Amino acid sequence: MFANFNGTKGDIEVFTHEMGHAFQAWQSRNIPTIDYLWPTLESCEIHSMSLEFLTWSQMDKFFGDDAERFREIHLAQSILFLPYGCAVDHFQHLVYANPEATPQERNQMWQQMEARYLPWREYGDLEYPAQGGLWQEKQHIYCSPFYYIDYTLALCCAMQFWVRAEVDFESTLTEYIALCQRGGKAPFQALVSSANLVSPFKAGSLSDVVDKAQEFLKL
16 A cells, blocks of 8 residues: 555545455455456445444554544544535536536536535635635546545445444454455445445435434534
8 A cells, every 4th residue: 555644644544445445355366257356446445435434443542542533523524525425426427518618617517516515615715716616626537537426335335334333343344354355246236235235326325324423423
């Protein structure tokens, strides 16, 4: 793994996230068909984002007395990521459907997405983001088009693993390892079902997550 550690909580989030990818690759290394070693990207991100949550019990080793604070921030930011990820994906659909759009029109498209998915954002006197330019800070839009929705789909599954781990960590870890061992032997929804997770395409898939998050964050 390659990462730039700078002494922030992001160091640990990057480490656990990327280790999830590495762990899956190791667990599925004996699959005889090489094309089955790697799942599709939305499935790959389940392994990485789930490990971020499954390592919560070890955060005291990194953060000491601030471990619980880290867990609260990590959970809150994960929930807030979902509408942002949807905004990025929806924005890309608009951009590709309107290839002749001017830079100003693309910024206006992003403003529409912020109004729809992120209405609480306020930029004050920060002129550039207030004019709709903040989409440019997301490199995936340039380097990996339409990748970003994979994170939101996977996160819906990862947070289900979190809810289950809070009740029975050992059985949840067993299910997680088994999912990693399957590699890419099935498409996304089949892999999700094999791990006894609810597909994010089904209504109410996050109901248990919302209830548990409200309890955990004392909302």
